[in-house]
Amino acid sequence: MRRAVCPGSFDPVTNGHVDVITRAAALYDELVVAVLVNPGKAGLFTVEERMELLRDALSGLPSVTVDSFQGLLVDYCRTNGIPVIVKGLRAVSDFEYELQMAQMNRELAGIETLFVPTAPQVGHLSSSLVKQIATFGGDVSSLVPEAVHERLLAHREQGT
Ligand code: PNS
Numbered sequence: 001m002r003r004a005v006c007p008g009s010f011d012p013v014t015n016g017h018v019d020v021i022t023r024a025a026a027l028y029d030e031l032v033v034a035v036l037v038n039p040g041k042a043g044l045f046t047v048e049e050r051m052e053l054l055r056d057a058l059s060g061l062p063s064v065t066v067d068s069f070q071g072l073l074v075d076y077c078r079t080n081g082i083p084v085i086v087k088g089l090r091a092v093s094d095f096e097y098e099l100q101m102a103q104m105n106r107e108l109a110g111i112e113t114l115f116v117p118t119a120p121q122v123g124h125l126s127s128s129l130v131k132q133i134a135t136f137g138g139d140v141s142s143l144v145p146e147a148v149h150e151r152l153l154a155h156r157e158q159g160t
Pocket residue numbers: 007008009010036071072073074100101102104105
């Protein structure tokens with residue numbers, strides 16, 4: 001059984017994440033999408049909301065499950081018997097930090113990292129930009145799954 005984890009903040013999931021997850025799911029028998037619980041950083045969405053939005057966006061992928069984790073990613077991998085981390089790469093600017101983390105995770109626990117280059121149509125997407133655009137009333141409907149778009153509109157209406 002080939003298993004991998006796709007970790008991230010997913011605050012919120014974008015079409016870029018969905019692209020990488022969909023393509024990674026085709027390479028493994030089981031893919032766990034793991035949301036980082038970061039007590040030091042409150043996001044726009046709670047971890048539970050992020051997981052719910054991920055489950056909704058990924059409901060067509062039966063081999064994908066959604067979970068959350070706290071602490072070191074390699075500890076989560078070891079506890080759950082997952083030998084591979086999958087990360088998306090949008091641009092060369094992503095690579096430097098991602099390479100550092102990949103090398104560190106391999107040194108810490110022998111966990112390998114697989115990089116998936118994002119599709120060019122979604123290479124410019126980031127959760128931060130999507131939130132910024134939505135906050136100022138821009139149209140993000142083509143950038144995020146429908147349920148995320150609805151939640152972002154609700155946040156804007158509530159002024160949060
Ligand atoms: O979506 P993000 O914010 O780019 O995801 C970053 C994430 C969650 C993959 C990274 O911050 C992470 O792995 N955090 C867990 C803590 C950890 O393992 N740190 C050591 C990395 S070498």
